[in-house]
């Protein structure tokens with residue numbers, strides 16, 4: 001056990017917890033049950049699982065309480081290429097999973113924008129990737145999982161179960177941000193791939209209207225699709241974008257030299273950003289230059305380019321600790337989804353951010369497919385937009401204004417990215433919050449599982 005300050009990827013609101021490493025389901029059960037036994041009623045600060053800390057805000061923090069470091073619970077138990085099922089501990093990272101699966105011609109069914117996340121974190125946030133419009137979110141592919149409950153008992157939660165209590169607990173755990181229990185092990189249904197390469201179409205859109213039109217038409221031809229947009233340009237260039245869409249390559253599409261080892265994969269060398277980046281490195285001038293350069297450097301239109309996995313899925317993973325670039329005050333990633341038909345809200349959000357003087361370089365727009373039945377799962381059918389904004393004066397005011405527009409359109413924010421919304425806002429964004437709360441109360445009546453995020457949002 002050690003007292004450690006913990007922060008999210010955005011580094012905005014660290015808090016100190018007793019961090020305990022766990023190496024088995026029994027370990028987790030002992031820690032949870034022991035915590036309950038020791039607890040002075042009303043005085044405890046509870047327990048929370050933490051993966052690789054890639055949520056941006058305070059979701060994986062439990063100030064004054066216990067945090068279970070799940071990264072030591074990291075065995076891959078079995079991979080069955082026939083059924084495409086992989087049985088893994090919850091602390092296994094998606095990076096490791098790719099290493100294990102690819103040589104067997106299998107692929108992680110949903111990958112977020114970094115592979116530095118654990119299976120437990122991927123379930124708890126019900127993460128989405130570039131393929132949401134065709135393959136849904138991570139929880140959809142989890143055929144069963146093991147969950148340690150507040151009394152230290154272990155439950156198995158199966159996809160498609162007919163037991164209504166098990167089904168409700170599974171729904172609440174997928175996207176439940178660690179608040180129903182600790183996931184210790186999961187079976188995931190993977191996809192089959194013939195190569196480790198992607199076939200990618202890239203094109204530029206001159207403005208936001210063109211971008212929305214492109215993403216609204218051709219999407220179903222591509223299993224993977226995403227757009228980066230310029231969040232600083234105003235006027236006619238507002239929302240200009242680079243759209244990348246692709247699919248896994250077949251063996252005969254590879255360059256001849258690569259066909260002998262179609263599944264070969266080298267994740268690439270990592271550079272690191274030093275810890276002492278001064279505030280203000282990302283300012284209006286540098287962000288404007290970056291956005292313009294990124295747009296102009298992209299091909300106007302390029303078809304069927306063969307790309308490696310990191311280039312297509314995880315270019316940022318080539319640089320460790322890139323979040324330090326935002327300086328000591330950190331950054332907020334603001335990610336929203338609004339329904340199809342609310343394109344005007346997307347236009348206004350892009351215009352408001354560009355006009356605000358706040359700057360963002362990692363700006364993403366994507367069309368989601370339909371969501372699933374988990375009450376706190378973020379994706380719903382519509383437009384999702386994300387911007388990374390360094391913290392500085394006036395940011396709260398800008399984001400509160402954006403919240404109102406998102407709310408009016410019937411949209412919501414992503415809990416794995418959020419660090420500043422309040423409970424009233426959350427209630428309006430997640431209409432099935434009471435269903436989540438009822439399930440949580442049933443399995444954890446004393447509130448053993450808790451986080452800084454749960455306290456802030458009164459989950």
Ligand SMILES: Cc1cc2nc3c(=O)[nH]c(=O)nc-3n(C[C@H](O)[C@H](O)[C@H](O)COP(=O)(O)OP(=O)(O)OC[C@H]3O[C@@H](n4cnc5c(N)ncnc54)[C@H](O)[C@@H]3O)c2cc1C
Pocket residue numbers: 009048049050051052053054055056059060070090091111112113114116117118119120121122124125126127128129176177178179181182183184316416417451
């Ligand atoms: C560069 C970058 C890009 C990203 N891109 C995307 C993206 O494209 N799509 C997307 O959906 N997300 C994205 N994310 C967010 C990230 O995928 C999620 O926050 C994910 O939950 C992080 O996993 P983690 O293992 O780091 O979990 P943590 O951040 O450590 O924890 C996140 C939540 O999961 C809970 N949790 C962790 N492990 C367990 C467990 N074993 N049992 C129960 N609860 C657990 C924690 O309590 C916490 O509430 C991105 C993050 C970064 C930094």
